[in-house]
Each structure stands twice: as C-alpha cells, then as structure tokens.
Amino acid sequence: MKANANIFWVITAFFLVVGAGYGTWSVIYDGRLEWAGTIALVLTGFLGALIAFYLAKVHRAQGGELPEDRLDANIDDGDPELGFYSPWSWWPICLAGSAALFFLGLGAGFWLCFIAVGVGIVSIVGWVYEYYRGLFAR
Numbered sequence: 580m581k582a583n584a585n586i587f588w589v590i591t592a593f594f595l596v597v598g599a600g601y602g603t604w605s606v607i608y609d610g611r612l613e614w615a616g617t618i619a620l621v622l623t624g625f626l627g628a629l630i631a632f633y634l635a636k637v638h639r640a641q642g643g644e645l646p647e648d649r650l651d652a653n654i655d656d657g658d659p660e661l662g663f664y665s666p667w668s669w670w671p672i673c674l675a676g677s678a679a680l681f682f683l684g685l686g687a688g689f690w691l692c693f694i695a696v697g698v699g700i701v702s703i704v705g706w707v708y709e710y711y712r713g714l715f716a717r
Contacts, residue, residue: 580638580648587631594624670706677702 598620605613646656677699684691 580634580641580645582648584631584634584638587627587634591624591627591631594620594627598624665709668706668709670702670709674699674702674706 598617601620602612602617605611605617646652649656677695680698681692681695684693684695
C-alpha cells in the first residue's frame with residue numbers, strides 16, 4: 580500500500596509539472612493560456628494527490644504491512660479464496676448478451692429493451708440457482 584501511495588505521489592508531481600509546463604508553453608507559443616489542457620492536467624495531478632492521500636491514510640490505519648507489500652511473503656499469506664466461479668457456466672455470457680441487447684435497444688428501438696430485461700432476469704436467476712439443480716446440485 581505504501582508503494583502504491585508513493586507511485587501516486589510521483590504521478591501527482593508529474594502531472595502538476597506537466598500542467599505548469601503546458602500552460603507556460605501555450606502562453607509562449609500562442610500568446611494566451613490554453614485553458615482546457617492546462618486545467619485538465621492540473622486536475623489530473625490533484626486526482627493523483629487525492630488517491631495518494633487516501634492510500635497513505637489506509638496504510639497508516641491498517642496497523643501493519645499487508646502480505647502483498649512484503650518481499651518475503653508467500654502467495655498463501657494473503658487472503659483466502661475470494662470466491663468460486665464456474666468455468667463451464669454459460670449464464671454470464673447470457674447476461675452480457677442481454678446487457679448488449681439492452682443498450683442496442685436504447686439506440687435502435689426501445690422495444691428491444693423489454694426483451695433484454697426478460698432475458699436478463701432469466702440469466703440472473705439461472706446464474707444464482709445454477710448449483711441447486713442438475714448435475715452440480717448440492
């Protein structure tokens with residue numbers, strides 16, 4: 580976490596320096612300040628500072644180094660299994676297809692959205708109850 584905070588502090592300094600240089604260069608080249616790029620670069624620097632500050636506060640509050648931050652840590656020292664996802668499941672693909680159909684309906688014809696919502700509900704129910712029936716029932 581500390582390394583991530585330091586990386587974002589470097590990003591902050593980079594974008595603030597580049598924003599100042601961009602503003603100076605636009606004044607020298609064109610005689611007036613180019614506001615859009617200068618403000619975008621400076622605000623990107625402030626965003627990096629916000630993320631770096633947050634990561635530094637979290638690192639300070641966690642009460643020690645995480646296993647991910649130690650060089651001598653093993654993979655097993657980290658969090659246990661985060662979840663189980665079926666590699667053979669077709670339901671996520673059906674759900675993604677229903678989302679694509681929904682957004683296509685927003686652009687092409689709103690009536691497609693109703694079909695997409697129906698397919699999406701069936702896909703979610705199928706995905707949730709995948710292990711309650713069939714070959715893999717528990």
